[in-house]
Amino acid sequence: MLFRSTVEADLDRLLRCVVDEPVSSAHPGRLLDHLRSGDYRHDRVWIAEQDGEILARAVWWGFPGGDRPLALDCVYVHPSVRDRVGLAADLLRHAHDAYGARPDYHLFLAPGWRDDEEAAAAVAWRQEAAARAGLTDALERHRYEWTPGAPVPAPSRRLxxxxxxxxxxxxxxxxxxxxxxxxxxxxxxxxxxxxxxxxxxxxxxxxxxxxxxxxxxxxxxxxxxxxxxxxxxxxxxxxxxxxxxxxxxxxxxxxxxxxxxxxxxxxxxxxxxxxxxxxxxxxxxxxxxxxxxxxxxxxxxxxxxxxxx
Structure with missing residues (x-):
């Protein structure tokens, strides 16, 4: 098994790595958009490759022009792999060794995801792989949005x-x-x-x-x-x-x-x-x-x- 960061020539094969589980992922459109913007870079996309086939892929996000990846965005393992946890963990460890750091892994999920059997399973194997690669602490954050249907606050009268x-x-x-x-x-x-x-x-x-x-x-x-x-x-x-x-x-x-x-x-x-x-x-x-x-x-x-x- 070869573990390495990618180059531009890998792009067509990278786009075929599609996550079909209910978790956030670097889907083909997002991957292309973020590679163009610089939020993703080929040196921050790692693959496990065997006989020319990508069996696993991990994608990190960072500021365009920044000197380090800031967050792991996506972990994908090909459906044919029996030990997806083990392969994903090996891939993350190789990338961490190259980075000299273990960036946090961010998973974006629907509210109540634990009650969704498919979503809970998708999180579980990824969380186990992350733990084997040294990411062991989990924190859940609520995501909020304001849209124009909500009131616009008046200026503060006391500050x-x-x-x-x-x-x-x-x-x-x-x-x-x-x-x-x-x-x-x-x-x-x-x-x-x-x-x-x-x-x-x-x-x-x-x-x-x-x-x-x-x-x-x-x-x-x-x-x-x-x-x-x-x-x-x-x-x-x-x-x-x-x-x-x-x-x-x-x-x-x-x-x-x-x-x-x-x-x-x-x-x-x-x-x-x-x-x-x-x-x-x-x-x-x-x-x-x-x-x-x-x-x-x-x-x-x-x-x-x-x-x-």
Missing amino acids: VFRPEDDDEAFVRAFMRVAEGSLDDHTRRAAAVMGAEAQAREDVSDYRSMPGDRSMWRLAYTEDGDLVGVALPSANGGGPVVGYLGVVPEHRGHGYVDDLLGEITRRHAERGAERIVADTDTGNVPMARAFERAGYRAFAVRLVISPSAS
Whole structure:
């Protein structure tokens, strides 16, 4: 068995690797679109090949021009393979060794997927393969969307939102918001790399996204005390909430509604037809804020990561 990253000459065969299970995948249209945009690259598409036939394929996503893959998007194994878990795990391990990292695996699923026997089975073998390759921790996130049928929030009457050209101001704000955060990614990253490094990486990642940097805002009381961050952004699919958070000393006053309202309003003023957002299932205050703002839960993102320990 040959494990390798792909080249352009492999494209026709890659397009024949079609996932027919109810899980998200790099289907042919998505694969082509993302290869064109740079979100996928051939050095981030790996295959297990035998006698010229692709028996397994794994596809990672990353920022165009970025120096590392950020998330595993798709795992495919040919129906003829008896031990699909073993082959998929071997493929992921080879890619991880080449990357020097184990990016998280993101699976996008319908709400209630555990009650769908076919979807649950599709997740189960992929999760086992990921675990054998060192991705052992699973986190479920609710996905929300705002559409123009929902109300557009009025400007906040108690906070002042200011633009800031200096990224260092956002690094400092991200560090303060991270203290006691309910967001799993923030807690894990800060524990591994430290609060400042984690904040810098997050700011850098948002800078790399296609959202408009000029829309970023810091939120203050009328007395000039920092309350939090409201960062509208976008990805390849369109507008997203991006990042918002309240500093510890101002939590418990409902400011999350003001921050989310500011982000939603700015996107809406630019004609957004859809705004998407995620939050951990355990982050109940954020989920309730989305619901109050007219966002609708429409999907689940299952994130499978290396152990934080």
